[in-house]
Amino acid sequence: MKPFLSIRALRSGYAGGVVLHGVDLDLQAGGIIAVLGRNGVGKTTLMSTVTGFIRPYEGSVMLDGRETAGSRVDAIARAGVGIVPQGRRVFAPLTVAEHLAIATRRPTTGPWTRERVLRLLPRLGERLGHRGDQLSGGEQQMLAIARALLANPRLLLLDEPSDGLAPAVVAQVGEVIREVGAEGMSVVLVEQNLRLAFSVAQEVAVMQKGRIVHRASCAEFQSRPDDRRRLLGVD
Structure with missing residues (x-):
């Protein structure tokens, strides 16, 4: 079976x-x-290259058999790639409602509507009139996830979604990732929080010095503390 996402010999910077x-x-x-x-x-460079924010020097990014490496950001988004960026990138003067309106400005086909997103993330429904700079870190992260889902991507990239969040909010992020995965969406999660990563992913890929140096199932990686210490410096 051909992979949905296939990255080969990707050089970027x-x-x-x-x-x-x-x-x-x-x-x-x-x-x-x-x-x-x-x-x-x-x-993060890998995420930015896949989404088109950085043009690769060499290599291939195939999405469902279609080459996207070097394409414009908007073309890659239309091909079905969505991202929840590191740092959330919420616009301070815009309200939650305005963020969601921008995200739905381009019609898409798929299960993720404004109503469904607000059911999944009810706190956003309570904060529709609040500006981005009036939201907590966790609320900003939920808004960043909502924006990405409203594009109905086939591939969702999440770059450090747990960064700076309280454990309860991290757990909610995990619930969202599991739900979109259950819907059949493909997900690449960049994460430092191993508990979150192991709770949602089937596989792990470890990067060192700009290369993937190790790949294993989550169960296998969890069972090998020597590998975690050698590759990540953690038990």
Whole structure:
């Protein structure tokens, strides 16, 4: 079976500098993979390259058999790639309702409507009139997830969604990821929180120095503390 997402020999970086040194990564349709690694190994660069914010120097990104490497951000979004970026990138002066209106401005076909998103994330429904700078960190993260879901992507990328959040909010993020996965959406989760990663993903891929150096099922990786210490520096 051909993978839904197939990344091959991807080289990318900034201002001529190389961060990704030939990344290979596959993901089957409906799969959830956690990309792990220490800070500075290229995880966010990988997300930015897949979404088109960074143009790769070399390599291929195939989405459901279609080459997207080097395409414009809007073309990649239309192909079915959505992202919840690191840092949330909520617009401070816009209300929650205005964020959701912008996200639904381009009609899409799929199960994720404004009404369904608000059922999944009821706190946003209570905060529709609040500006982005009036939301807590957890509420901003929920808004970032809602924006991405309203585009009805086939591939959802989440870059450090637990960063700076309270444990209860992290647990809610996990519930959302499991629900979209159960719907058949493919998910790439970049995460430092191993508890969250192991609770939602079927597989892990570990990055070091701009390369994928290890891949295993979550169950296998959890059962091998020596691998976690060697690759991540944690027990």
